[in-house]
Amino acid sequence: MSAQSFDFCLAMHRFCDDVCRRHPEFRHIDMSRVVVTFAQTRSPVEWGMQAKLTPMRFERGAMTQKRGGKLWTVQRLFHNGREMLYMLTFYLPRFLNLSYTEKLVTVFHELYHISESFDGDIRRFEGACYMHTGSQASYDQQMEVYVRQYVRMNSLAALRGFLRYDFQGLRRARGAVVGLRLPIPRLIPMDEAA
Numbered sequence: 001m002s003a004q005s006f007d008f009c010l011a012m013h014r015f016c017d018d019v020c021r022r023h024p025e026f027r028h029i030d031m032s033r034v035v036v037t038f039a040q041t042r043s044p045v046e047w048g049m050q051a052k053l054t055p056m057r058f059e060r061g062a063m064t065q066k067r068g069g070k071l072w073t074v075q076r077l078f079h080n081g082r083e084m085l086y087m088l089t090f091y092l093p094r095f096l097n098l099s100y101t102e103k104l105v106t107v108f109h110e111l112y113h114i115s116e117s118f119d120g121d122i123r124r125f126e127g128a129c130y131m132h133t134g135s136q137a138s139y140d141q142q143m144e145v146y147v148r149q150y151v152r153m154n155s156l157a158a159l160r161g162f163l164r165y166d167f168q169g170l171r172r173a174r175g176a177v178v179g180l181r182l183p184i185p186r187l188i189p190m191d192e193a194a
Helices: 008-022 100-112 136-151 157-164 167-174
Strands: 005-007 034-040 051-055 064-067 070-074 086-092 176-178 187-189
Touching: 005 008, 005 167, 008 034, 008 086, 008 100, 008 157, 051 100, 100 136, 100 157, 167 176
Parallel strands: 005 176, 034 086
Antiparallel strands: 051 086, 064 070, 070 187
16 A cells, blocks of 8 residues: 555554443454455445444354255355454445544444354344344434443544545545455355355
8 A cells, every 4th residue: 555545444443443442332342353344335325325244153153044944154254364253344435425423323333233242143132123123213322322422431533533534535635545345255055165
């Protein structure tokens, strides 16, 4: 990378690591086992997916799951010599074009999906809407509370300063926006996994 580039994924990883070290609701997360990536949005529209957490295990950290009479596993992912339990992907430029507060809430939203057991599975809630407590709006309201708490914890504003820019503003201020791009791991039938 040249001096005229900004590593979005490295900056986001450092920010997430600080969140997980400071805020008690996120201290179970070991960011050395979470790979941060980006994907380019195909459309310039502002609506659509902003970020995505991909778990690398099934329920309760299982390596396999039976679906439709077939046994499946998740493609394993290694980064910097370690097996990753989660992939956190941000969709650019769409994510960076959110407001500053929306960006923070989105980051906390995705991190909160990580299971309290940190076993490669997602956090699961009671009921049919097991991912968002029955209401994504109330889930995000809780994330806003966590964001405010984090900001008051003497957190380092410099670690999240890049989130104050939209995509074009970040390019003008820091240079080309670069980072790690990886395909989303896929489900593999166990008879093909060998």
